[in-house]
Amino acid sequence: xxxxxxxxxxxxxxxxxxxxxxxxxxxxxxxxxxxxxxxxxxxxxxxxxxxxxxxxxxxxxxxxxxxxxxxxxxxxxxxxxxxxxxxxxxxxxxxxxxxxxxxxxxxxxxxxxxxxxxxxxxxxxxxxxxxxxxxxxxxxxxxxxxxxxxxxxxxxxxxxxxxxxxxxxxxxxxxxxxxxxxxxxxxxxxxxxxxxxxxxxxxxxxxxxxxxxxxxxxxxxxxxxxxxxxxxxxxxxxxxxxxxxxxxxxxxxxxxxxxxxxxxxxxxxxxxxxx
Numbered sequence: 001x002x003x004x005x006x007x008x009x010x011x012x013x014x015x016x017x018x019x020x021x022x023x024x025x026x027x028x029x030x031x032x033x034x035x036x037x038x039x040x041x042x043x044x045x046x047x048x049x050x051x052x053x054x055x056x057x058x059x060x061x062x063x064x065x066x067x068x069x070x071x072x073x074x075x076x077x078x079x080x081x082x083x084x085x086x087x088x089x090x091x092x093x094x095x096x097x098x099x100x101x102x103x104x105x106x107x108x109x110x111x112x113x114x115x116x117x118x119x120x121x122x123x124x125x126x127x128x129x130x131x132x133x134x135x136x137x138x139x140x141x142x143x144x145x146x147x148x149x150x151x152x153x154x155x156x157x158x159x160x161x162x163x164x165x166x167x168x169x170x171x172x173x174x175x176x177x178x179x180x181x182x183x184x185x186x187x188x189x190x191x192x193x194x195x196x197x198x199x200x201x202x203x204x205x206x207x208x209x210x211x212x213x214x215x216x217x218x219x220x221x222x223x224x225x226x227x228x229x230x231x232x233x234x235x236x237x238x239x240x241x242x243x244x245x246x247x248x249x250x251x252x253x254x255x256x257x258x259x260x261x262x263x264x265x266x267x268x269x270x271x272x273x274x275x
Contacts (some may be wrong), residue, residue, distance in 0.1 A: 004154055004203055008137070009031055011074075012068070013068055013071050014029065014030030014032070014068045014069075014072055015028070015029050015068075016028050016061060016064050016068075018048070018052075018060070020261070025048065025049045025051075025052040026046065026048035026049065026052065026058065027047065027061070027183075028045070028046035028062070028065040029044075029064060030042060030045075030068045030069055031043040031045065032069070032072045032073065032076055032077075033077075033153055033159075033265055034120040035154060035156060035159070036077050036153055037064075037080075037153065038074070038081065039081045039082070040073055040080045040112070041082060041083045041085050041151055041272075042069040042072065042073060042082065042083070042084050042085065043085050044059050044065040044066070044084050044085065044086050045048075045086075046065060053092065054093060054130065056144060059098060060095070061140050061194075062086075062098065062099075062102050062117070063102065065084070065272065066084055066102070066275060069081065073275075076138070078079060081274070082275045083272050083273065083274055083275070084104075084207065084272065084275050085270055085271065085272050086099060086104060086205070086270070087269075087271075088268065088269065088270060088271075089267070089268055089269075090266070090267040091267075094114075096269075099271045100227070102273065103254075103273050104271040104272060106269050106270070107249065107271070107272040108150065108151075108167060108246065108247075108270035109247045109248075109267065109268070109269060110244050110245060110247060111264050111266070111267050112265045112266045112267075112268065113242065113243055113244070113245060113257050113262035113263060113264055114240055114241065114242045114262060114263060115230070115240065115241050115260070115262045115263060116239070116240055117156045117230055117233055117234040117240060118234075118239075119157075119185040125176060125224040125228065125240055126178040126233060127176070127177050127178075127224065127225065128175065128176050128178070128225060129171065129174065129175055129176075129232075130174040130189075131173040133170070134163065134184075134192055136157075136186040137176055138176055138187050138189065139160045139183065140184070141184050141186065141187045141211065141213065142164075142187060142189070142225070144181050144213050145187070145211030145213055146172075149213075149249065149250065150246065152264055156269040164189060164208070164209070166202055167190060167275045168191040169189070169190075170190040170191060170199055172236060173224055173229055173232050173233050173236065173238070174188060174189045174190050174228075174229075175187065175190075175228055175232075177219065177224060178214075185216040185221060186212040186216065186221040186222060187211055187225070188207055188209065188210050188225040188226065189208050189209035189229075190206065190208065190229060190230045191206045192204060192207045193206075194207060195197060202240055203237060203239045203240070204238065204239065204240050204241070204242050205229070205230075205238040205240070205241045206241075206242050206243065206245075207229060207235035207241060217273050218252075222256050223256060223259070223260055224275050227260065229241070230260075230261075243257065243262065245255075252256070261266065
């Protein structure tokens with residue numbers, strides 16, 4: 001095994017790859033949060049090539065990931081409780097068995113939803129695209145809109161730039177909604193991965209963030225943003241829109257997305273280990 005690099009991680013302490021000869025067959029990557037309250041939730045990402053599963057590689061990578069999470073937690077948030085999270089599709093063979101064998105338990109359930117980009121009605125609303133000048137409005141609305149959501153923490157400017165406004169960000173399909181007084185009250189942020197398009201032949205506009213300030217919910221703001229962004233995505237050659245929703249979202253997001261034409265697809269499970 002050898003180290004593998006990726007942005008947004010402590011490369012020396014939080015990444016590992018497994019090789020068969022010169023071919024990488026598995027990896028793990030840790031993402032820790034620069035800000036946290038009460039519980040520091042560290043994300044453990046990774047996978048093993050299907051041809052090399054059931055050989056103990058996944059177990060070794062998970063064990064290494066948990067150990068790395070403890071090291072990074074001790075460096076950044078030693079006074080808080082640590083939870084190691086794994087967020088993966090439910091259908092992966094052997095995943096549930098592996099997670100339970102390492103002490104993880106399912107704590108939350110999510111669903112990927114998709115809609116084809118057919119005819120989308122234009123929207124008459126105070127919606128504007130992302131720009132350098134409105135970037136801070138986007139970040140502030142995101143933090144306020146997700147303050148009551150499970151596992152969410154405020155994003156400081158550096159984390160926002162690192163995680164959201166990066167090479168996968170699509171500013172031309174990301175929008176801010178203002179009320180009649182010009183105050184920003186909702187947002188939609190789109191990401192897209194060129195590698196996925198190349199592998200699948202489907203150009204997907206992934207609505208990574210859809211949020212409305214709590215005091216402005218149930219006024220059609222999210223619906224307007226979804227319609228506006230779907231129309232913009234279609235005009236720019238995207239084939240499909242997608243998003244992931246928390247099944248227990250306090251905003252009732254699942255119903256909003258279904259009414260906007262999104263259909264439930266792959267379920268995801270959030271596994272957690274209180275370490």
